[in-house]
Amino acid sequence: MPLSEHADLNTALDFTTAAIGRTMDRLLPRSDDPEARLYEAMRYSVLGGGKRLRAFFVLAGSTLFGIATPAALRVAAAVEFVHAYSLIHDDLPAMDDDDFRRGQPSCHKRFDEATAILAGDALHALAFEVLAHEDTHGDPAVRVQLVAGLAQAIGPHGMVAGQMVDMEAEGKTLSLGEITRLQRLKTGALISFACGAGAVLAKASEPARHALVAYAHDVGLAFQIADDLLDVEGRREETGKTPGKDAAAGKATFVSLLGLERARDQASLLAEQAGRHLDMFGHKAELLKQAARYVVERRA
């Protein structure tokens, strides 16, 4: 069953969670070989839940262009593999040193640090293997464009740079401009790739691609502001993370810079603005518009 453009958001999110879980389960290695522990750690980190918002963005973006669900699911899986790898490495003692992830022991606590480093590395490579495989798209030009897009989004000018800036920021007071740049790199670039992947799969027109980039830009920022709000307001039972962690680490956040109320307003404004970028797609964009509102209203 494909993701229908007429589905309401909750149905679409449930569909995404179930379908991406099955897809990733099929794509993840399993064996009794001596490296079985590596596969266990990969599967533990990837299949242990999560909002699957990035997968949803790939699927919902793909419905705009009538892309078949299996292809979109492979790209969504690649994005979730990368997201999982980044969380595994972020949680390491030398990085954010977080013992919990989604209410469960983080990968290095459940296994060990070496296994966690390697599980992250393996998921990183697997994402590119999945994109490059002909099952993802019949046209190699499309596949290589996906590879290039993902590599740029997560490499030294994208996600990893954002993580580096984040590490360097501890104890410093970033300006609003600096923290916006950090967010764009650390989480925004991968979200942009996810939102635009359907347009790549469909070889869509430049205006369509630009609309999705603009949507992703605003949604990504709204998402991060909402995350900062949850870090202050959220409870562990709901977020599965240690609350108040950013404040305790002395990190500047959108909330510490703007205050609670202005941060909330800003997130709502961005969500609304994000939706308007998609007006060219008419009713087909309803899911993505709902998602933009959901991103700022979610409780976890």
Place this chain on the structure above:
Amino acid sequence: MPLSEHADLNTALDFTTAAIGRTMDRLLPRSDDPEARLYEAMRYSVLGGGKRLRAFFVLAGSTLFGIATPAALRVAAAVEFVHAYSLIHDDLPAMDDDDFRRGQPSCHKRFDEATAILAGDALHALAFEVLAHEDTHGDPAVRVQLVAGLAQAIGPHGMVAGQMVDMEAEGKTLSLGEITRLQRLKTGALISFACGAGAVLAKASEPARHALVAYAHDVGLAFQIADDLLDVEGRREETGKTPGKDAAAGKATFVSLLGLERARDQASLLAEQAGRHLDMFGHKAELLKQAARYVVERRA
């Protein structure tokens, strides 16, 4: 100046070292942005020397098919980026915990653990970015085949699996079959990709590709046996590594399983056998044949 098929090995290795250094220097990011420390760590790890044997295999394999040097150098750079990333992560305290690499402080000693983890991750992504870029080859089908080949070689069924098996092997006694499988995964798969990349760039025939795979298989094994011999016989000044480290860690090696003399004989035999796989290429393969001998005779 291209790498000539008529060059002797030392000239070819010197050419490789100089040309790959320039290529990687151009491809590596440099900036005054807040993530400058990430770029410093990447450049430190990549440009700090090394035998560049993997780059050489890409270039020498490419000369068999008359591939233009700039394209081959981009693929060689991608391979060296991956190799550098794997060394950075291998050296981490949670992994092999090695303070030295090529006689210099390893990345996490020169910088810090978080930076080292991220520098490895960034080089990993950059390798795929370089392969996917149109400067590497005009045909997207070739580029995506390179991406798929590299991802398979270094992912959960390749290099990372080998590293996991290696970690799990500490304190155990592996059989010759197990240690051969470990080597094939940990170092062999990337060497095979390097040796075969020229054939991909040239869209070479199946027999040509198979010949290079067979060559790489034997050379990779010979390379690892030679490495184990150097670990026992080498001195830090020459190898830049801590000698006797494998023995101290209780790791089974080809030397501990075969003994010095049989290990030496086996390496020589493999080098000779490797060369014979390339007879179909005639005198063009002379460089690769010399390289197979060099791999087992090198002192560092």
